[in-house]
Amino acid sequence: xxxxxxxxxxxxxxxxxxxxxxxxxxxxxxxxxxxxxxxxxxxxxxxxxxxxxxxxxxxxxxxxxxxxxxxxxxxxxxxxxxxxxxxxxxxxxxxxxxxxxxxxxxxxxxxxxxxxxxxxxxxxxxxxxxxxxxxxxxxxxxxxxxxxxxx
Numbered sequence: 001x002x003x004x005x006x007x008x009x010x011x012x013x014x015x016x017x018x019x020x021x022x023x024x025x026x027x028x029x030x031x032x033x034x035x036x037x038x039x040x041x042x043x044x045x046x047x048x049x050x051x052x053x054x055x056x057x058x059x060x061x062x063x064x065x066x067x068x069x070x071x072x073x074x075x076x077x078x079x080x081x082x083x084x085x086x087x088x089x090x091x092x093x094x095x096x097x098x099x100x101x102x103x104x105x106x107x108x109x110x111x112x113x114x115x116x117x118x119x120x121x122x123x124x125x126x127x128x129x130x131x132x133x134x135x136x137x138x139x140x141x142x143x144x145x146x147x148x149x150x151x
Contacts, residue, residue, distance in 0.1 A: 010100045017041045022052035030079035030101040042082025068128035080109035107132045114139045
């Protein structure tokens with residue numbers, strides 16, 4: 001029997017969640033886990049009820065804003081934000097949870113993750129945001145880059 005590790009299992013699920021993304025630049029998926037149980041999922045896309053960027057076009061592309069700069073200039077929510085907001089809206093306590101994301105969280109998401117009481121973040125792809133990494137370190141939140149082991 002060749003069972004995946006918990007990190008591999010949850011990262012695979014985050015990748016599947018990312019397939020729902022409507023972002024034209026980067027599809028991201030995130031899940032929040034508490035006691036090895038998924039309590040929330042999120043992917044990046046427009047705020048509920050608004051047109052998606054696939055329809056309206058990407059403002060960041062039009063303005064030629066590089067990745068990692070001015071994340072507030074986007075009509076969408078990040079995957080981490082969607083997962084955090086879904087859990088909060090449902091009244092789910094995230095204290096001590098683990099957030100899995102297909103990409104390293106940005107500074108905006110890092111602040112929300114810290115405030116929500118998440119204690120560990122496991123991510124796969126990098127993101128050019130040193131300040132986010134610095135805040136996680138200062139808040140003593142374990143930030144782990146997941147790399148799948150090759151056979």
